[in-house]
Amino acid sequence: MEVKVVRNVLDVNAKMAEENRRFFAENGVFVLNVMSSPGSGKTTILEKTLTRIMPEIQSAVIVGDICTTNDADRLSISGAPVVQINTDEFGGDCHLAAHVIENAARQIDLAGLDLLIVENVGNLVCPAEFDIGEDARVVVLSVAEGEDKSVKYPLMFRECQACLLNKTDLLPYLDYDLEKARQYIDQVHPGMPVFETSAKTGEGLDSWIAWIRDRVADKAGLQQQA
Amino acid sequence: MHEMGIALQIIDIATAAIPPEMRGRRVEKVNLRIGKLSAVVVDSLNFCLEIATRDTSLAEAEFSIEEVPVVAQCRECGYEWQVAQAVFKCPECGSGNLEMISGRELDVVSIDIEEPVDSEMQNQSR
Numbered sequence: 001m002e003v004k005v006v007r008n009v010l011d012v013n014a015k016m017a018e019e020n021r022r023f024f025a026e027n028g029v030f031v032l033n034v035m036s037s038p039g040s041g042k043t044t045i046l047e048k049t050l051t052r053i054m055p056e057i058q059s060a061v062i063v064g065d066i067c068t069t070n071d072a073d074r075l076s077i078s079g080a081p082v083v084q085i086n087t088d089e090f091g092g093d094c095h096l097a098a099h100v101i102e103n104a105a106r107q108i109d110l111a112g113l114d115l116l117i118v119e120n121v122g123n124l125v126c127p128a129e130f131d132i133g134e135d136a137r138v139v140v141l142s143v144a145e146g147e148d149k150s151v152k153y154p155l156m157f158r159e160c161q162a163c164l165l166n167k168t169d170l171l172p173y174l175d176y177d178l179e180k181a182r183q184y185i186d187q188v189h190p191g192m193p194v195f196e197t198s199a200k201t202g203e204g205l206d207s208w209i210a211w212i213r214d215r216v217a218d219k220a221g222l223q224q225q226a
Numbered sequence: 227m228h229e230m231g232i233a234l235q236i237i238d239i240a241t242a243a244i245p246p247e248m249r250g251r252r253v254e255k256v257n258l259r260i261g262k263l264s265a266v267v268v269d270s271l272n273f274c275l276e277i278a279t280r281d282t283s284l285a286e287a288e289f290s291i292e293e294v295p296v297v298a299q300c301r302e303c304g305y306e307w308q309v310a311q312a313v314f315k316c317p318e319c320g321s322g323n324l325e326m327i328s329g330r331e332l333d334v335v336s337i338d339i340e341e342p343v344d345s346e347m348q349n350q351s352r
Contacts (some may be wrong), residue, residue: 001341004333005240006331008331009236009333010235059334129332150312158263188314190314190322190323
């Protein structure tokens with residue numbers, strides 16, 4: 001005999017993510033989930049971004065890796081509080097799940113904080129599936145990775161609200177068709193803003209930082225109204 | 227890559243769905259629905275389910291996976307179609323303002339439990 005179930009497999013995570021979202025909203029913190037494949041330049045982008053927005057925008061970072069505290073060490077230099085998560089304790093997980101973020105967020109004093117950045121585990125597949133209670137998701141893609149990553153990993157690019165095309169300083173040395181990469185991204189997620197950046201030289205970071213500023217200000221405004 | 231975690235969740239949900247009065251009966255089938263846009267590789271999931279159900283009440287269960295196509299509806303002109311080749315633009319009017327109708331499913335739909343043997347039925351009716 002058939003017993004009806006109809007339950008989403010990730011509903012436990014979704015519930016926890018909603019609790020996180022409420023918790024972050026109460027504190028008026030804008031939460032940004034930054035995802036990419038390994039080696040796209042996420043950490044360098046965040047280093048440069050934090051240097052430019054701190055202390056005006058009070059920020060903290062939760063960074064996920066399977067092993068090492070290398071990224072946390074690099075990001076700490078900005079003066080932002082950093083919590084490193086090593087997922088090898090969770091079986092080498094390929095993504096950060098909502099309960100992991102909840103534990104990490106407890107280690108940060110959210111009062112007085114404007115922005116919480118979550119640097120996810122480098123992976124274009126799994127992190128896209130897991131809601132962590134964030135306000136926005138962005139994907140970083142480096143020009144060294146090929147033009148068609150967005151059509152190969154459509155879920156990631158559908159789920160994000162902005163894309164950074166990073167390492168543009170390498171373009172003179174690559175057979176990379178920037179226009180084609182933009183077309184592919186627009187095909188998967190029409191209208192999504194794409195920022196061409198070089199974290200190394202700082203080129204293109206202005207519009208990306210302006211995008212963050214707007215969103216942080218919106219969230220702070222919402223909290224004041226509440 | 228996270229198929230083992232998904233497999234363990236499926237096993238938890240399916241096991242919890244067995245009604246108390248049917249505990250001990252064999253689960254013949256677990257019916258799953260997985261959207262084509264979800265980040266799950268069905269072959270890997272099947273492999274993980276096989277390993278993770280060993281020595282559990284689901285050890286003999288068949289996992290039936292219905293793959294759900296990615297279907298979108300245009301919010302501008304109302305056209306509904308099956309998305310292919312990751313083109314998320316309305317083929318009728320070109321708009322990217324879409325409502326996703328299906329493709330993100332990751333659901334345990336139902337479980338099939340073996341019918342009780344006759345003696346058990348008689349015991350129950352007594």
